Amino acid sequence: GPARLLGPTPYLPGLEMLWSQRALLLWLTWFGLQVALYLLPARKVAEGQELKDKSRLHYPINGFQALVLTALLVGLGVLVGLPLGELSEMLLPLAFVATLAAFIFSLFLYMKAQVAPASALAPGGNSGNPIYDFFLGRELNPRICSFDFKYFCELRPGLIGWVLINLALLVQEAELRGSPSLAMWLVNGFQLLYVGDALWHEEAVLTTMDITHDGFGFMLAFGDLVWVPFTYSLQAQFLLYHPQPLRLPMASVICLINAIGYYIFRGANSQKDTFRKNPSDPRVADLETISTATGRQLLVSGWWGMVRHPNYLGDLIMALAWSLPCGVSHLLPYFYLLYFTALLVHREARDEQQCLQKYGRAWHEYCQRVPYRILPYIY
Numbered sequence: 001g002p003a004r005l006l007g008p009t010p011y012l013p014g015l016e017m018l019w020s021q022r023a024l025l026l027w028l029t030w031f032g033l034q035v036a037l038y039l040l041p042a043r044k045v046a047e048g049q050e051l052k053d054k055s056r057l058h059y060p061i062n063g064f065q066a067l068v069l070t071a072l073l074v075g076l077g078v079l080v081g082l083p084l085g086e087l088s089e090m091l092l093p094l095a096f097v098a099t100l101a102a103f104i105f106s107l108f109l110y111m112k113a114q115v116a117p118a119s120a121l122a123p124g125g126n127s128g129n130p131i132y133d134f135f136l137g138r139e140l141n142p143r144i145c146s147f148d149f150k151y152f153c154e155l156r157p158g159l160i161g162w163v164l165i166n167l168a169l170l171v172q173e174a175e176l177r178g179s180p181s182l183a184m185w186l187v188n189g190f191q192l193l194y195v196g197d198a199l200w201h202e203e204a205v206l207t208t209m210d211i212t213h214d215g216f217g218f219m220l221a222f223g224d225l226v227w228v229p230f231t232y233s234l235q236a237q238f239l240l241y242h243p244q245p246l247r248l249p250m251a252s253v254i255c256l257i258n259a260i261g262y263y264i265f266r267g268a269n270s271q272k273d274t275f276r277k278n279p280s281d282p283r284v285a286d287l288e289t290i291s292t293a294t295g296r297q298l299l300v301s302g303w304w305g306m307v308r309h310p311n312y313l314g315d316l317i318m319a320l321a322w323s324l325p326c327g328v329s330h331l332l333p334y335f336y337l338l339y340f341t342a343l344l345v346h347r348e349a350r351d352e353q354q355c356l357q358k359y360g361r362a363w364h365e366y367c368q369r370v371p372y373r374i375l376p377y378i379y
């Protein structure tokens with residue numbers, strides 16, 4: 001039937017549609033596979049940011065390797081007859097199992113925090129209100145031996161799961177209609193580029209506030225394990241049931257939009273990374289900076305002189321390019337763009353608050369020099 005966002009749904013799925021033992025088995029296999037890939041030898045072991053007790057944790061850098069090995073395994077599986085397309089019919093029970101798992105996992109994390117030393121707790125998430133703390137997460141870097149739960153969940157099962165679901169939808173479309181549509185190819189390609197890029201630059205996640213500041217609780221566990229794979233794949237899900245006639249000229253324009261978004265996103269993120277690692281690197285040595293009281297400097301020219309969050313701008317332009325192949329007849333494919341705008345506006349505000357705390361007057365000066373947050377001359 002036609003897609004609809006407003007108005008009553010024609011039916012609500014019953015419990016029997018949510019629960020399936022096959023989905024449980026499949027999800028456990030998937031999670032186990034990603035754990036195994038995480039434990040494989042890594043090309044590099046990176047150090048995290050300094051913790052309250054002055055120590056630093058170690059993290060394996062083998063996320064991209066996990067993506068490639070997963071692709072090889074899935075490819076082999078398909079060759080020997082694994083019905084990958086059928087995954088597209090199991091999304092609801094899979095999301096249900098993943099939600100249950102996130103819930104149980106967060107309960108475990110909440111209890112684990114009871115026995116953690118005070119220095120291991122996150123700045124938020126320890127209010128004493130059990131529901132609030134369960135939701136935000138109490139422990140900053142929960143681990144068993146060297147296995148880091150938050151770091152693992154941020155980048156593996158959900159992120160790689162997202163592109164696997166996309167691929168399953170592409171395969172299913174080919175089985176249904178003879179070949180995958182151009183729109184489906186674009187959505188798969190763009191999102192694979194995004195996930196591949198995140199895993200290739202895995203080390204950058206160690207400086208994000210999710211790792212350095214936020215506890216690991218239900219919100220992040222649900223976000224990583226359920227929200228990312230099952231809602232970020234909505235465009236491909238939409239395309240399977242609502243094929244779109246996309247012609248080459250329009251497809252080229254959409255590719256160009258994605259390329260521009262990616263160029264800004266990657267340029268900005270890499271410029272800051274390079275600068276933070278070594279400010280006298282020839283690629284960033286000529287950029288103008290402001291000194292702060294902490295000894296760290298802030299860039300005020302280059303990408304970070306254009307707006308205060310150029311990486312968010314690039315990310316949003318890509319989000320637009322992911323929706324456009326789905327046409328403009330429905331709102332659903334634009335859900336990601338809308339949700340993501342809200343997420344980034346909120347995230348930007350949180351980051352500003354933290355930067356103001358860190359840098360005080362220097363941050364005020366930066367805000368004066370670079371008045372716009374995300375969109376030049378508008379916001």
Ligand SMILES: NC(=O)C1=CN([C@@H]2O[C@H](COP(=O)(O)OP(=O)(O)OC[C@H]3O[C@@H](n4cnc5c(N)ncnc54)[C@H](OP(=O)(O)O)[C@@H]3O)[C@@H](O)[C@H]2O)C=CC1
Binds near residue numbers: 210265269297298355
């Ligand atoms: N698809 C998705 O669902 C999501 C995607 N993302 C993406 O992940 C990436 C990382 O984002 P995020 O973790 O929010 O943080 P950012 O990469 O934007 O980092 C913010 C930090 O950068 C430093 N900084 C800010 N301004 C300057 C400056 N002018 N010069 C030098 N350093 C500066 C500050 O830290 P310090 O000074 O301490 O170095 C600040 O705290 C982004 O590209 C974002 O779009 C994020 C969330 C969700």
Ligand SMILES: CC(C)CCC[C@@H](C)[C@H]1CC=C2C3=C(CC[C@@]21C)[C@@]1(C)CC[C@H](O)C(C)(C)[C@@H]1CC3
Binds near residue numbers: 155222224227228
């Ligand atoms: C309504 C939901 C419950 C809100 C959940 C928020 C989460 C979806 C996001 C919070 C931070 C995230 C990050 C990524 C994905 C979305 C969530 C989990 C991220 C892994 C995406 C890829 C990026 O390159 C990144 C920097 C690795 C992101 C880290 C934060």
